[in-house]
């Protein structure tokens with residue numbers, strides 16, 4: 001049992017002992033390390049001023065992940081290299097990204113600049129070239145700048161990422177990989193006392209045993225929800241069990257039953273595999289939070305939080321996914337649709353951990369559509385999220401799974417609507433228009449500051465109509481503003 005959290009910074013190993021389980025990485029950096037280049041803005045993962053980069057080994061590779069330090073726990077950097085804006089300059093020379101920001105006049109008050117530099121530093125290291133404008137815009141979706149305007153920032157990004165990455169981080173890559181290997185082990189980590197601790201078990205067996213001993217502990221995966229309970233609700237969470245070191249929970253496997261996604265697979269890692277199932281799912285993932293949120297947040301966390309407005313649950317319910325749960329009592333599987341039993345209540349027993357979700361691939365004749373409607377295009381929670389899997393044979397609907405987020409206290413299927421759709425001719429709206437009206441009996445939508453109940457119901461009807469129309473229309477019919485449907489094979 002290791003009683004320290006170890007990470008790498010500026011070529012040296014930092015060991016943390018006796019830290020409070022609720023300490024955020026941002027407070028650790030700014031207060032304990034005096035690394036004050038990293039800023040605190042919103043303290044809730046929205047503005048990106050606190051962005052730092054975690055470099056981690058993935059196989060033989062080194063991946064650079066921009067994360068929001070304000071909602072990440074200090075303990076979650078175990079085994080990573082932490083790179084902050086204070087670490088980029090090489091002697092007196094600015095890093096190429098910093099220099100490009102200067103050359104292109106990409107900063108005014110400068111408060112957002114450290115975070116923007118770190119997001120672009122991660123893009124710079126990514127190595128994929130050429131870097132398209134859209135990739136830069138996506139990378140910066142979680143970095144808000146109120147005074148400069150994005151044009152010069154995008155110009156700086158284009159200039160910095162014009163050539164292959166060649167900085168001292170590239171030059172020192174092998175040494176850094178070796179140093180990261182030195183601090184990675186398969187020891188369980190436990191800091192604190194039985195009454196107040198941060199634990200990071202290294203195996204599923206250790207996790208299950210620890211959680212059984214402390215069923216009142218809070219599991220934490222990416223902390224993009226849990227972190228906000230600390231910084232915004234000012235909760236005190238005495239017992240925290242971080243899942244990020246549990247071996248095997250971070251794998252994506254293509255099995256017989258479909259895509260098996262481990263619970264701690266990050267949203268960023270899951271995005272390509274989900275996008276390969278259907279382009280609409282890829283688009284949902286692109287618009288999920290921000291690069292920083294997707295680098296930390298996990299698929300398991302997005303399901304287990306039971307949010308009625310989470311993006312993945314409606315999509316995965318429509319795809320007839322199942323989830324796997326594990327506890328001392330053994331393993332059980334259930335349809336994801338049965339997991340959500342009421343507002344804030346899930347079908348999860350004390351001591352039970354979600355270990356994976358299995359997503360079946362679409363088969364011949366099945367069509368999938370998913371649409372996210374939110375007030376902002378980027379980095380916003382859905383007002384309504386609609387996902388549909390419609391099976392069509394000989395022009396008639398032979399199977400329908402219709403699921404919505406934002407329409408009830410939980411992500412929920414539209415049972416009456418689904419029944420009504422069966423037998424309708426997909427190319428004849430007159431045969432399925434009545435089914436769309438059934439959404440009014442399937443749901444009593446949420447009514448809150450994101451959207452009124454009436455707006456949500458009208459939007460849900462429009463989304464289902466759009467999906468059915470699109471599936472039934474000739475492939476050449478243009479139905480999207482951004483016309484990615486035309487490119488669909």
Ligand SMILES: Cc1cc2nc3c(=O)[nH]c(=O)nc-3n(C[C@H](O)[C@H](O)[C@H](O)COP(=O)(O)OP(=O)(O)OC[C@H]3O[C@@H](n4cnc5c(N)ncnc54)[C@H](O)[C@@H]3O)c2cc1C
Nearest residue numbers: 045221222223224225226289297298301302304310311354
């Ligand atoms: C700025 C911002 C933007 C966001 N944008 C979106 C968005 O566009 N769409 C969206 O859906 N969400 C969004 N979110 C919410 C959040 O990022 C996601 O829900 C994310 O997937 C949560 O995953 P996590 O690993 O960070 O969960 P955590 O915060 O670690 O945990 C969330 C909950 O799940 C439980 N939990 C986690 N893993 C497990 C497990 N394996 N077994 C059992 N319980 C578990 C935890 O105990 C906790 O109750 C956003 C959040 C922020 C801060």
Ligand code: FES
Nearest residue numbers: 041042043048070
């Ligand atoms: S301070 Fe705004 S995202 Fe962290």
Ligand code: FES
Nearest residue numbers: 108109110145146
């Ligand atoms: S330079 Fe002022 S907020 Fe971006």
